[in-house]
Amino acid sequence: MYKKLPEFIVEIANAHDGSLNKMMRLIQSFNKLKYPKKSIKFQVFKFDKISTKNFSWYKTYTKLFFSPKQWKKIFSKVSKGNEIWVDLFDEYSLDILKQNYSKIKGIKLQSSILKNNIIFDGLKKINLKKKKLIINIAGHNLNEIKKIYKYLSSLKVEKIYLQTGFQDYPTKIKNLNVNKILLLKKTFTNIEFSFADHTDAKTSFSKILPVILFFYGNTIIEKHFCLDRNSTKYDYFSSLEPKEMQETLSHLKNLNQMTSNQFINKSEQKYLKNSIQKTVLDRDKLKFQLINYKDLSFKRSPQIGMNIEEILNLQKKFFILKKLKRKDEVLKINDFKKSNIGIFVTCRLKSQRLKNKALLKIQGRESILRCLDNSKKIKNRNLTVLLTSYLNEDKPLIQLINDKMKNVKVFSGHPDDIVKRFISCAEKYKVDTIVRVTGDCPVISNEIIDVLIKSHFNNGADFTYADKFSVGTVGEVYSVSSLKTISHHFPLAKYSEYLPWYFYSNESFFKINKVMINKSLIRNYRLTLDYEEDLKMFNKLFYLLKIKKLKNNIKNIFKVMDNNKSLVNINKSKKLVYTQNAFSRNLYRNTKFKSIV
DSSP: OGGGSOEEEEEEETTTTTOHHHHHHHHHHHHHOOOTTEEEEEEEOOHHHHBOTTSTTHHHHHHHOOOHHHHHHHHHHSOTTSEEEEEEOSHHHHHHHHHTTTTEEEEEEOGGGTTOHHHHHHHHTSOOTTOEEEEEOTTOOHHHHHHHHHHHGGGOOSEEEEEEOOOOSSBOGGGOOTHHHHHHHHHOTTSEEEEEEOBOTTSTHHHHHHHHHHHTTEEEEEEEBOSOGGGOOSSOTTOBOTTGGGOOOOOGGGHHHHTOSOSSOHHHHHHHHHHSOEEEESSOBOTTOOOOGGGEEEEBOSOOOOOHHHHHHHHHTTEEEOSOBOTTOBOOGGGEEEOOEEEEEEOOSOOSSSTTGGGSEETTEEHHHHHHHHHTTOTTOSEEEEEEESSGGGHHHHHHHHHHOTTOEEEEEOSSOHHHHHHHHHHHHTOOEEEEEETTOTTOOHHHHHHHHHHHHHTTOSEEEESSOOBTSOOEEEEHHHHHHHHHHOSSOTTGGGTTHHHHTTGGGSOEEEEOOOGGGOOSOBOOOOSHHHHHHHHHHHHHHHHTTOOSSHHHHHHHHHTOHHHHHTSTTOOOGGGSHHHHHHHHHHHSOOSOO
């Protein structure tokens, strides 16, 4: 007979009033209850993790807080044979779960936290094969519930229960809406259901309702519990006292009211609106920075703002913060602006291995112009700039661009410190996102750069680069704010010719985004200009493209080179200086931040 009975979860909630002694008496009273399948549930949270300081319940949460040591003592008080469940709200409750893993059998996720990626990511790192999971879906429509179930079923727990019912201090009988259970059973045919009962404990109907809920198909029923409603400060409205928990009374005439509501009623919507966790910043974010999901937290707050999906989707459209935002603030659409993306092509005429290589012609067109031709093909750019120095030796380069290149701006800056040059140029043209291209790359791939820009915004990065690539085909993407951080640590960035190393050497300071490029866009070919052999190879390459009437793009270039190994072999023996171990170690030492400034 007992196998047919539902599991009965006795919900302690906050009926302990923050008193450890009272909590122990509650557990002692629970242990004495006579029911073959009874369990006990606790709400675990930390005041500054569950809400912001300006949330109305913040001070109350501080009073209701128990330390990890106290939770161990609480769990040990529950008699053997009785299962322990916990409500998860924040990172603190995850820590308590891990610290008391063997004691806890069940986990409940309230409807107000179902978009908390921090909790979900934390649960994925815990072995839950022998744990049960209740998902409360109050306030969510059917399509949302399907997504939530699919999302959380990847946790691979022993069993999942969908739970209806919500706390309305107390919930009115007309808002119970048990018909929702019947609809859910048609949609979710292979799972079991639960109900969180929060009806007025003073009514006789609240004692019979669990029986009715069982006949509606709920295999787990949850009900609040307290020692004495008159002396309990919190969560007493729907809490049964010890003697009442044993009672069974009949109020069948009330069943008509239970079946009359819509799937989501106004009180239920109000509950979710007032209690749902908001997406807030977990740290201060500077002007012109992107948002990464690690920058966000989920807390109860009176503020109204965008949720995490809205924020990240806006960034996918190349939007960026336009103002400073503080920790625990929500983000609104007017906090963002469309990013001004600049393609910064760096070039000087100081080369020693191949003198004035930027001005050397490849099939009748100067090398730097071919680089700029491809840079202008990049889709998501607002402007293209040739950045050189203010020294006289670079004036021929400036004259060439002014004479022969339309829609390309020229900026003269610091001769050696590229970081300074970039920041100064960005400030002049109000650029907040930079794509760095070096002028010794005549066949820079706009196809690859477009992939890098998109990934940079999708991942809320400070610095984006390609993991594997053909030398001379790629650039990198930088946020201007990250370059200002480098300049803060290095007033003179002597090694900024090798700009990515300032990020590789200081990973903890930046969000670095490594992108895997499609293999069709990668070959082991050298496509940069630094030696006579490189110039010879490029001249032959562009000659073959011309006679075959092929456009200058990465796929056609690879097509020609794949079919002409003699072309590939012309400069195959030439190596990059910065890939040599000794040189790399030197770069690391000289680009690492010495201290936090």
